Amino acid sequence: MKLRTIKDVDLKGKTTIVRVDYNVPMEGSIITDDTRIRESIPTINYLLGNGAKVILMSHLGRPKNGPEDDLRLNPVADKLSQIIGKPVIKVDDCVGPEVEHAVKALQSGQILMLENTRFHKEEEANDPEFAKKLASYADIFVSDGFGTVHRAHASTEGIAHHIPAYAGLLVEKEINALSPLLGTVEHPFVVLLGGAKIDTKIGVIKTYIKKANTILLGGGLANTFVYARGFDVGESLCEKDKMELAQELMIEAQENNCKLVTPGGAIVADEIGDDVITADMEITGVEGNMQMLDIGEKSTDKYIEILKGAKTIIWNGPVGLYEKEPFEKGTKRIAQALAKVEGKTYLGGGDTLDALKKFNIDPKSFTHVSTGGGAMLEFLEGIALPGIKVLEA
Numbered sequence: 001m002k003l004r005t006i007k008d009v010d011l012k013g014k015t016t017i018v019r020v021d022y023n024v025p026m027e028g029s030i031i032t033d034d035t036r037i038r039e040s041i042p043t044i045n046y047l048l049g050n051g052a053k054v055i056l057m058s059h060l061g062r063p064k065n066g067p068e069d070d071l072r073l074n075p076v077a078d079k080l081s082q083i084i085g086k087p088v089i090k091v092d093d094c095v096g097p098e099v100e101h102a103v104k105a106l107q108s109g110q111i112l113m114l115e116n117t118r119f120h121k122e123e124e125a126n127d128p129e130f131a132k133k134l135a136s137y138a139d140i141f142v143s144d145g146f147g148t149v150h151r152a153h154a155s156t157e158g159i160a161h162h163i164p165a166y167a168g169l170l171v172e173k174e175i176n177a178l179s180p181l182l183g184t185v186e187h188p189f190v191v192l193l194g195g196a197k198i199d200t201k202i203g204v205i206k207t208y209i210k211k212a213n214t215i216l217l218g219g220g221l222a223n224t225f226v227y228a229r230g231f232d233v234g235e236s237l238c239e240k241d242k243m244e245l246a247q248e249l250m251i252e253a254q255e256n257n258c259k260l261v262t263p264g265g266a267i268v269a270d271e272i273g274d275d276v277i278t279a280d281m282e283i284t285g286v287e288g289n290m291q292m293l294d295i296g297e298k299s300t301d302k303y304i305e306i307l308k309g310a311k312t313i314i315w316n317g318p319v320g321l322y323e324k325e326p327f328e329k330g331t332k333r334i335a336q337a338l339a340k341v342e343g344k345t346y347l348g349g350g351d352t353l354d355a356l357k358k359f360n361i362d363p364k365s366f367t368h369v370s371t372g373g374g375a376m377l378e379f380l381e382g383i384a385l386p387g388i389k390v391l392e393a
Helices: 035-049 074-084 097-105 128-135 169-182 199-209 219-228 240-255 297-308 329-338 350-358 374-380
Strands: 015-019 053-057 088-090 111-113 140-143 165-167 189-193 214-217 259-261 265-269 279-282 291-295 312-316 344-348
Touching (some): 015 035, 035 053, 035 074, 035 169, 074 088, 074 111, 169 344, 169 374, 189 199, 199 214, 199 240, 199 374, 214 297, 219 291, 265 297, 291 297, 291 329, 297 329, 312 329, 312 374, 329 350
Parallel strands (some): 015 140, 053 111, 088 111, 140 165, 189 312
Antiparallel strands (some): 265 279, 265 291
């Protein structure tokens, strides 16, 4: 896949509008993980270093009906300024008179951050007039929010129909790192999928059933497959209406000689909390009010053994409720083991990145850690992503 990138264009004196992914986790006004902000710095510095003016746009959270004060990008602007060591001019909207005035006043070497694009319903609707308005502020559109390129929104896809569009350094890095996984890879090839729901993982499971030797399942996703195997899951998170789909996927895996592995044991509790009574038991013992909230010790050992022998590994999604200490061990041990394996390791998903940070595991221990969750999964399915399609040379 050949992309037009910012290395292909003369940037001097140009105004660039850059779609970044600053949808960062926050507690109140405190950013708990600034990875996505830091990953955007090389592109911003490249643009500034080559004489461009930089306008940044991003969404944050899921505002329901217009502006919400707790979803404004002010803390993000402050954090970016702190990291990059330059002032960041912040406006209170992403279109309108205030933005127009700020853009006119912007000088080469300066950074302007627009307000949360999702405060306008036209953003997610990919409204052509809204996209045209965003485009009117700049000479060049730079796509650098990999975590958003699977969405056809005004700031990710629509804008590219009005001004020349180029990939930023992060998007270029992501595509270059993940593209080899679409072709022939070294075997044994293992895919580890966790998280809560089956819907976001169906495509990847279907794709890699035909490519991988083993698919390991964890989290709420695994619970649905455990239920489909005929076991009681108690009060565990489980999409029971997806039972037939899970059964179809298990049959398909068998037909393609791919081992689809679910945990044989789980860490269970009657309630979720930081100080609750837990038990490590076989799946066959789960019943009543029990909730399976992490994979069990023996299952973790088994998963790690399989991963250690792999030449290529994809991991997306935690295998348990890692945010709570009683249920963090499975995800923690697997992350620590993966950091030491000799094979190529590709990780993605916001929760996966958050787990690495929580357990103090250096992302550089892996072949590639993607800033995208859904975008990574859809790209690996071979789906043409709208935010990438507009960048193709």
